[in-house]
Amino acid sequence: MTVERTSIDTLVVGAGQAGIAMSEHLSKLGVPHLVLERDRIAERWRTGRWDSLVANGPAWHDRFPGMEFDDLDPDAFASKDRVADYFEAYARKFNAPIRTGVEVTKVVRNAGRPGFTVETTEGVIEANRVVVTTGPFQRPVIPPIAPKAGELTQIHSAEYRNPEQLPEGAVLVVGAGSSGVQIADELQRAGKKVYLSVGPHDRPPRAYRSRDFCWWLGVLGEWDAEVMRPGREHVTIAVSGARGGHTVDFRRLANQGMTLVGLTKSFNDGVVTFEPDLADNLARGDENYLSLLNAADAYIARNGLDLPEEPEARHMLPDPECVTHPIPELDLVEAGVTSIVWATGYAVDYSWLHVNAFDANGKPKHQRGVSSEPGVYFLGLPWLSRRGSAFIWGVWHDARHIADHILTQRKYLSYRDASERQAEDGREIYEANFLSQY
Numbered sequence: 001m002t003v004e005r006t007s008i009d010t011l012v013v014g015a016g017q018a019g020i021a022m023s024e025h026l027s028k029l030g031v032p033h034l035v036l037e038r039d040r041i042a043e044r045w046r047t048g049r050w051d052s053l054v055a056n057g058p059a060w061h062d063r064f065p066g067m068e069f070d071d072l073d074p075d076a077f078a079s080k081d082r083v084a085d086y087f088e089a090y091a092r093k094f095n096a097p098i099r100t101g102v103e104v105t106k107v108v109r110n111a112g113r114p115g116f117t118v119e120t121t122e123g124v125i126e127a128n129r130v131v132v133t134t135g136p137f138q139r140p141v142i143p144p145i146a147p148k149a150g151e152l153t154q155i156h157s158a159e160y161r162n163p164e165q166l167p168e169g170a171v172l173v174v175g176a177g178s179s180g181v182q183i184a185d186e187l188q189r190a191g192k193k194v195y196l197s198v199g200p201h202d203r204p205p206r207a208y209r210s211r212d213f214c215w216w217l218g219v220l221g222e223w224d225a226e227v228m229r230p231g232r233e234h235v236t237i238a239v240s241g242a243r244g245g246h247t248v249d250f251r252r253l254a255n256q257g258m259t260l261v262g263l264t265k266s267f268n269d270g271v272v273t274f275e276p277d278l279a280d281n282l283a284r285g286d287e288n289y290l291s292l293l294n295a296a297d298a299y300i301a302r303n304g305l306d307l308p309e310e311p312e313a314r315h316m317l318p319d320p321e322c323v324t325h326p327i328p329e330l331d332l333v334e335a336g337v338t339s340i341v342w343a344t345g346y347a348v349d350y351s352w353l354h355v356n357a358f359d360a361n362g363k364p365k366h367q368r369g370v371s372s373e374p375g376v377y378f379l380g381l382p383w384l385s386r387r388g389s390a391f392i393w394g395v396w397h398d399a400r401h402i403a404d405h406i407l408t409q410r411k412y413l414s415y416r417d418a419s420e421r422q423a424e425d426g427r428e429i430y431e432a433n434f435l436s437q438y
């Protein structure tokens with residue numbers, strides 16, 4: 001069998017939102033490129049999330065500037081399939097050069113000549129540049145404390161689809177970021193007894209004074225924050241667009257029958273132990289919530305805006321029993337827990353990328369996505385340039401910066417000095433004369 005060998009200026013790996021944004025900007029700048037996607041366009045939105053998931057931000061916000069969700073109310077939250085359709089349509093709109101069903105298996109820098117040799121499931125490609133848009137959330141992470149064997153069903157939130165998937169019995173959801181809290185809520189609404197392990201989190205109001213929190217983060221400049229607040233590196237954000245969107249309120253969930261517990265510490269002989277940090281975690285989530293209300297009020301006053309007051313947003317429900325008397329440990333069999341959903345985040349996997357673009361911990365070394373290996377770029381990672389970088393609207397702006405960097409590099413490399421220009425001119429005249437004879 002002969003191996004297909006082609007070449008391209010810029011190869012983009014992955015056709016999720018990041019790959020599509022990259023392709024749009026490269027197309028606008030006239031940079032020859034190809035996007036390779038191992039599955040389908042926006043596959044993770046299509047099949048990598050639970051059935052009922054909707055976007056966390058409203059339709060007016062969670063989109064690219066070049067196209068609206070024309071069938072949705074701007075304040076509605078698009079379903080995951082609608083988001084996937086949106087990206088497919090977006091890619092069609094500018095004829096993005098995407099090849100689906102092709103996986104990139106290896107990238108190595110060429111020795112003694114520019115560019116990279118890229119191995120794929122459909123042949124070898126020579127590329128001057130490689131943009132890595134394989135996603136911020138690739139490999140589901142279950143922490144090593146997870147019980148090894150036994151009767152329990154254990155799945156990661158990446159594998160969760162709907163309540164019917166879990167066996168009869170109570171469920172422990174570990175992690176209360178946007179995924180964990182939404183899954184726990186759905187399981188409880190399906191009639192399950194739910195224990196939710198709540199760690200440190202931010203908990204912005206869904207909306208305040210008639211503006212969604214996405215709007216507030218925008219006008220307050222918070223999406224543009226360039227670094228995480230010190231000490232908040234491991235803090236998740238609990239927001240939900242489910243059922244039209246609502247503020248995540250852990251006390252309300254407890255009043256509806258959910259048992260909140262602290263951070264999950266260990267499992268021993270069927271007994272799970274929790275950190276005594278539940279009240280603290282809730283208090284810090286409240287602080288975050290109230291700080292946004294305060295900043296919003298100050299913004300309204302400073303700009304003389306006429307937005308309706310909302311004093312009830314400051315009323316907190318009293319602490320439920322599970323917060324005032326937290327459960328230190330739980331015997332899983334006694335409590336009837338038959339399954340655990342680990343909503344404990346993801347890691348990246350760059351095992352196929354053999355270049356000098358990683359630090360000692362295997363994290364990409366880059367500045368706004370321009371990596372330490374000339375010609376390799378990363379796009380779509382959390383905090384790539386700012387808080388908004390891994391989100392739909394943010395990745396589009398980061399892609400513009402990377403495309404601009406690529407264009408600038410191409411300009412340098414196309415420079416010819418006087419003697420090279422003369423030689424080229426001479427060659428062109430010779431070729432023109434030669435051709436004119438025919």
Ligand SMILES: Cc1cc2nc3c(=O)[nH]c(=O)nc-3n(C[C@H](O)[C@H](O)[C@H](O)COP(=O)(O)OP(=O)(O)OC[C@H]3O[C@@H](n4cnc5c(N)ncnc54)[C@H](O)[C@@H]3O)c2cc1C
Binds near residue numbers: 015380
């Ligand atoms: C549960 C959940 C909900 C989210 N909700 C929102 C939201 O509402 N709003 C928002 O703005 N953000 C949201 N995000 C964050 C982010 O927008 C998504 O994670 C989004 O999918 C990231 O897009 P991406 O293009 O960077 O990566 P991905 O969507 O992961 O796309 C990467 C693509 O690369 C392909 N790929 C990987 N490796 C290879 C390879 N070697 N060769 C070829 N192809 C490869 C994959 O198949 C995939 O299609 C959410 C994230 C999660 C986990």
